[in-house]
Amino acid sequence: MDLKTSNSPVIADPLPKLALPSAVMTYTTPTSFPSTGLYLNTPKKKPLPGKIEEVRAAGWLDLMLASSPPRKRQTKDFANDVQADELDLLYRNWVVNHPSALTSFEDIVNLARGKRLALFLDYDGTLSPIVDNPENAVMSDEMRSAVKHVASLFPTAIISGRSRDKVFDFVKLTELYYAGSHGMDIMGPVRKSDSSGQHVECIRSTDSEGKEVNLFQPASEFLPMISEVYKKLSESIKDIDGARMEDNKFCVSVHYRNVAPHDYGEVHQRVTAVLKNYPCLRLTHGRKVLEVRPVIDWNKGKAVEFLLESLGLCGKEDVLPIYVGDDKTDEDAFKVLKANSIGFGILVSSVPKDTDAFYSVRDPAEVMEFLKKLASWKEEST
Numbered sequence: 462m463d464l465k466t467s468n469s470p471v472i473a474d475p476l477p478k479l480a481l482p483s484a485v486m487t488y489t490t491p492t493s494f495p496s497t498g499l500y501l502n503t504p505k506k507k508p509l510p511g512k513i514e515e516v517r518a519a520g521w522l523d524l525m526l527a528s529s530p531p532r533k534r535q536t537k538d539f540a541n542d543v544q545a546d547e548l549d550l551l552y553r554n555w556v557v558n559h560p561s562a563l564t565s566f567e568d569i570v571n572l573a574r575g576k577r578l579a580l581f582l583d584y585d586g587t588l589s590p591i592v593d594n595p596e597n598a599v600m601s602d603e604m605r606s607a608v609k610h611v612a613s614l615f616p617t618a619i620i621s622g623r624s625r626d627k628v629f630d631f632v633k634l635t636e637l638y639y640a641g642s643h644g645m646d647i648m649g650p651v652r653k654s655d656s657s658g659q660h661v662e663c664i665r666s667t668d669s670e671g672k673e674v675n676l677f678q679p680a681s682e683f684l685p686m687i688s689e690v691y692k693k694l695s696e697s698i699k700d701i702d703g704a705r706m707e708d709n710k711f712c713v714s715v716h717y718r719n720v721a722p723h724d725y726g727e728v729h730q731r732v733t734a735v736l737k738n739y740p741c742l743r744l745t746h747g748r749k750v751l752e753v754r755p756v757i758d759w760n761k762g763k764a765v766e767f768l769l770e771s772l773g774l775c776g777k778e779d780v781l782p783i784y785v786g787d788d789k790t791d792e793d794a795f796k797v798l799k800a801n802s803i804g805f806g807i808l809v810s811s812v813p814k815d816t817d818a819f820y821s822v823r824d825p826a827e828v829m830e831f832l833k834k835l836a837s838w839k840e841e842s843t
């Protein structure tokens with residue numbers, strides 16, 4: 462297959478060998494902040510919005526209202542049906558540019574032939590369906606065995622916004638690599654090259670099975686600050702019906718999925734009011750969730766690069782990394798694969814979205830089908 466046809470991601474020059482983490486050390490460290498060396502140069506903050514209208518003006522309220530695709534229609538209603546037909550049409554147009562990884566499976570196989578695949582999987586909305594209570598986002602046994610199966614064939618990692626321990630409790634597979642807190646807590650393999658001092662910032666540790674692993678936690682100096690902010694935010698939002706906090710170790714989630722839309726502005730206002738005293742924390746936005754995290758130049762994309770490097774798969778022409786994810790934070794990983802033309806992303810979405818992923822699937826059920834197909838193909842071809 463011609464890799465440069467417009468219907469396939471262009472897999473060209475491999476990623477130049479990364480010198481992680483020193484590649485991200487060029488940022489200046491404000492003296493009053495912890496000295497992790499990975500700070501982002503953020504623009505000066507705008508004044509905090511004081512009223513709900515100002516929250517809207519800042520664009521956050523619209524983002525909060527639009528976050529996460531609408532639920533399936535419950536009623537038979539003409540206006541709803543027209544809107545749904547329009548959405549279907551938009552989706553059909555969008556999928557032309559982001560073809561289904563299932564219907565384009567042959568193209569993917571053609572790209573993968575003769576290459577070593579590396580799989581990176583997001584958790585929520587990718588391996589488990591989105592549910593109202595984050596504690597209930599369990600993975601089905603069928604999905605677990607599909608992931609276990611691919612992990613026996615390709616190096617596979619889960620990269621989640623949740624804390625690493627929590628995502629492991631859901632997945633329960635020791636054969637995977639895990640990156641929690643949006644990549645700020647990575648448990649990866651120990652490389653022979655580590656003895657030459659390549660990953661100076663890693664801590665040698667052992668996993669639950671006693672296997673030697675490398676721990677990489679670029680935001681460890683923020684831990685006391687994050688737990689302080691967690692307490693303050695919990696106190697601040699406790700009277701907002703449906704608002705819920707989640708401690709993700711190196712970041713904090715403020716969930717508003719179960720909050721009435723007229724209170725969204727209030728949630729945002731309370732969060733920004735607490736954060737104004739923490740200039741080295743920043744706010745990002747996911748699916749009905751506001752996320753507080755350290756201002757360091759580290760994200761899921763950097764975690765993918767780091768893991769590829771740790772696995773000895775970086776800069777190799779015969780390696781094809783695939784990243785599957787559903788959320789904004791996964792875009793950092795899609796971007797890395799696209800920018801370096803080394804692999805491609807698969808966006809999990811049933812509605813059109815602006816994305817750097819090349820392929821798409823509609824939901825976790827399709828993710829599972831894709832993983833099963835990949836495993837069968839690999840087994841048949843060997």
Ligand SMILES: O=P(O)(O)OC[C@H]1O[C@H](O[C@H]2O[C@H](CO)[C@@H](O)[C@H](O)[C@H]2O)[C@H](O)[C@@H](O)[C@@H]1O
Binds near residue numbers: 585594623752
């Ligand atoms: O990177 P991920 O593994 O996708 O984690 C991102 C966030 O996922 C979880 O929240 C989302 O899923 C919940 C359960 O389905 C849902 O209730 C919530 O509205 C979604 O935003 C998780 O709870 C967060 O901590 C993660 O940051």
